[in-house]
Amino acid sequence: MRMRATLGVALGALALSALAVPAAQADEVHGDTAISNVVVNGGKPVVVGATATKTITVSFTVKDASGVDWAQAILYHGTDIESSDSGAVANGSDGRATCTVVSATTSTCKSTFDLEPGSNLVNSVAGGWKVWAIAAGKDADYTQKDNAKSFQVQRLSKLTVNASPEPVKKGKTITVTGTLTRANWDTGKYAGYTVQPVQLQFRKKTSATYSGSIKTVKTDSAGNLKTTTTATVDGYFRYNFAGTSTTPAVKATGDYVDVQ
Structure with a gap:
């Protein structure tokens, strides 16, 4: 499936970021950066028809004592992101989330994703999906979650x-x-x-x-x-x-x- 290649490119780019975070590794925490309150599609299952692309929003909270530098989320289907058979990279030129500062230590981050029948959606990937997420503080602390949130993608x-x-x-x-x-x-x-x-x-x-x-x-x-x-x-x-x-x-x- 061509989305496998897209995921590989996105994760490879992430691994070459300033933090040099190993892309397909399990959960990691370095310092006090924390990800919480992950919400996919307003908390509802993602229901997709036979042809039309479905665009959904994923939001989450990031905290770091030094302030939040950046964050990113990727959607995938599979046991873990390394062995995923489909997924979606966030819309935008760099795939990173748009983060809004709430306080000196907290930001609310959001991304949109496209799920397209016949592309990253085929019948075999209906059911449980996961959110892979990473966030970094301004002091170079970071946290990475292989399954920050589970959600359902369903056939209308x-x-x-x-x-x-x-x-x-x-x-x-x-x-x-x-x-x-x-x-x-x-x-x-x-x-x-x-x-x-x-x-x-x-x-x-x-x-x-x-x-x-x-x-x-x-x-x-x-x-x-x-x-x-x-x-x-x-x-x-x-x-x-x-x-x-x-x-x-x-x-x-x-x-x-x-x-x-």
């Missing part, structure tokens, strides 16, 4: 529902169909998410909330859903997918059925 999911017939007589059978799909970063399209448990839920016309699960249905080999239930009162049927580590939760928009 979509869910549909259709309940029929409409209208239907009370006591008759209603057939509820739907499809669960998710972004395929390898093809740039959406494809069925197979063999996944999905809850069928119901909301009475007079109620503002859906009941618990009527039943759980699994998607077939194409991501399709199909089940039956009995018509009792007017209301809305929907499917509700709880999500997985690689795919976010999603609820279908309710489909109204008039029971006569």
Whole structure:
């Protein structure tokens, strides 16, 4: 993957910085420099569709008694950054974070990163990612963290529902169909998410909330859903997918059925 080369270049440049920090080494602390309060994408999972590039912000706090000189973060997927199979270097000419002075000893640093389907995002890297971070004080102290923060990068999911017939007589059978799909970063399209448990839920016309699960249905080999239930009162049927580590939760928009 071409992002492997990009990561290598970025880390190589970092190793040749004024501090000469070994790039792919484990956590290191020299002096009193500290990194804390790392936040990725506002604390939410990063959900990316089939084609559009997603730009996210990573922020963190750096402290050093002498003041903060500079900081940098890199995103990666893998056990450690040295063996990573994908990642993202911060936007900007030098990849370093923009740090705003809060006090003589503290700065808040931020970077933006691009995650692009078909480039640094392929299906196999959905799930857990990490933030590699380094920061330096004005006295040449520094700290380096191989995993300053873990976060999820997920394939956008979509869910549909259709309940029929409409209208239907009370006591008759209603057939509820739907499809669960998710972004395929390898093809740039959406494809069925197979063999996944999905809850069928119901909301009475007079109620503002859906009941618990009527039943759980699994998607077939194409991501399709199909089940039956009995018509009792007017209301809305929907499917509700709880999500997985690689795919976010999603609820279908309710489909109204008039029971006569």
